[in-house]
Amino acid sequence: MDQKTVAYDSKVEGEVIVTQADAVINWIRKNSVWPMPMGLACCAIELMAAGGSRFDMARFGMEVMRFSPRQADCMIVAGTVTYKMAEVVRRIYEQMAEPKWVVAMGACASTGGMYRSYATMQGVDRIVPVDVYVSGCPPRPEALLDAMIKLQDKIGRESAVKNLTARKANGATPAPEMAGVGKDS
Amino acid sequence: MAESDLALLQERFDYLTERESADHLAVNCPADKLIEFCTALRDEFGYDMLMDVTAVDWDAQSPRFTGIYHFLSTTKHVYLRVASDCPDDINPTLPSLCDLYAAANWHERETFDLMGIRYEGHPNLRRILMWDEYPYHPLRKEFPLAGIDVPLPAADVAEQTKASVIPAPMMGGPFVSSGDGPMSQTEPRARDESWTEKKEKPTD
Numbered sequence: 001m002d003q004k005t006v007a008y009d010s011k012v013e014g015e016v017i018v019t020q021a022d023a024v025i026n027w028i029r030k031n032s033v034w035p036m037p038m039g040l041a042c043c044a045i046e047l048m049a050a051g052g053s054r055f056d057m058a059r060f061g062m063e064v065m066r067f068s069p070r071q072a073d074c075m076i077v078a079g080t081v082t083y084k085m086a087e088v089v090r091r092i093y094e095q096m097a098e099p100k101w102v103v104a105m106g107a108c109a110s111t112g113g114m115y116r117s118y119a120t121m122q123g124v125d126r127i128v129p130v131d132v133y134v135s136g137c138p139p140r141p142e143a144l145l146d147a148m149i150k151l152q153d154k155i156g157r158e159s160a161v162k163n164l165t166a167r168k169a170n171g172a173t174p175a176p177e178m179a180g181v182g183k184d185s
Numbered sequence: 186m187a188e189s190d191l192a193l194l195q196e197r198f199d200y201l202t203e204r205e206s207a208d209h210l211a212v213n214c215p216a217d218k219l220i221e222f223c224t225a226l227r228d229e230f231g232y233d234m235l236m237d238v239t240a241v242d243w244d245a246q247s248p249r250f251t252g253i254y255h256f257l258s259t260t261k262h263v264y265l266r267v268a269s270d271c272p273d274d275i276n277p278t279l280p281s282l283c284d285l286y287a288a289a290n291w292h293e294r295e296t297f298d299l300m301g302i303r304y305e306g307h308p309n310l311r312r313i314l315m316w317d318e319y320p321y322h323p324l325r326k327e328f329p330l331a332g333i334d335v336p337l338p339a340a341d342v343a344e345q346t347k348a349s350v351i352p353a354p355m356m357g358g359p360f361v362s363s364g365d366g367p368m369s370q371t372e373p374r375a376r377d378e379s380w381t382e383k384k385e386k387p388t389d
Contacts, residue, residue, distance in 0.1 A: 083350050084338065086338075086342065112354075114373075117331075118350075119323070122351065122353055126346065127342060128346075
């Protein structure tokens with residue numbers, strides 16, 4: 001746990017635990033990541049392997065792969081995003097519940113990879129905000145697990161309460177963090 | 186077997202000419218005779234499988250586009266290549282073989298998408314790889330390898346993310362493997378590494 005958690009003294013506090021809302025909310029969020037497998041190419045096979053018994057993502061509290069975007073909060077873009085598919089990827093991202101995170105798995109999703117071609121989007125971060133990039137072509141399941149643990153760390157550092165109130169004040173505009181995306185267009 | 190086929194075919198269809206080929210028997214067939222010829226190929230000569238439909242762009246030549254068909258006889262185990270020049274260089278068209286071979290459907294859509302050849306009589310001639318509104322045909326000779334800057338197909342996504350379809354960074358590419366030698370030394374690499382995105386390609 002991070003430093004925000006206040007130590008619990010059962011003699012003083014009885015059945016009450018004192019902590020900060022941020023710490024609690026982040027702790028809940030980061031230990032119940034429900035990924036949406038956006039499998040588009042070979043990386044998706046490694047993603048399946050990561051969910052299988054040998055690597056077993058369940059050990060890290062992120063095994064609940066949801067194939068409905070409304071029940072997922074972390075999109076794992078595994079594979080080559082073509083321009084024809086880009087609209088669908090973005091649409092599924094928009095359908096996911098807030099707060100949501102994106103992992104770009106592998107070279108293609110991160111940068112277009114070896115596809116220096118007219119048909120391939122040169123990095124999925126042009127249309128969705130990416131939190132963690134995973135290198136490799138395709139990355140091994142261990143690399144994905146590492147990325148997911150990195151994502152948990154990142155979720156743990158977020159100021160959840162501030163985000164909640166800010167979102168409310170802004171009238172819940174979708175994905176305000178998109179501002180800096182697509183700067184080269 | 187293939188040579189005797191050629192004699193038979195030429196005897197029957199006087200408009201056929203033999204086409205230079207490094208592997209299988211190949212013939213040239215005029216576009217307006219294509220349906221008649223392919224019907225006979227399928228029904229009388231045993232070429233019951235259409236393996237591939239593609240096309241060649243000869244760039245500055247006329248006729249500019251040549252449609253290519255690969256047939257296989259599953260009984261004789263021989264291939265036959267049929268080439269047919271498109272009469273029009275600006276709006277190339279060929280008759281569709283969909284009524285003869287079901288396999289022609291997607292193959293012709295792909296060739297239409299990437300080379301821009303219209304197949305007359307095709308039941309559903311839509312793009313298959315690129316999105317429907319895409320204005321170019323990427324396998325044509327004048328199309329740059331990295332692509333052309335156009336708007337993103339989804340207008341609402343483009344509006345929200347400010348993303349567009351950009352030419353792919355080539356970084357001195359295309360990347361090719363020399364193909365011989367140990368794999369550790371034949372990693373694909375750019376033939377011309379003198380230029381990158383930051384350092385312009387030298388013009389001669």
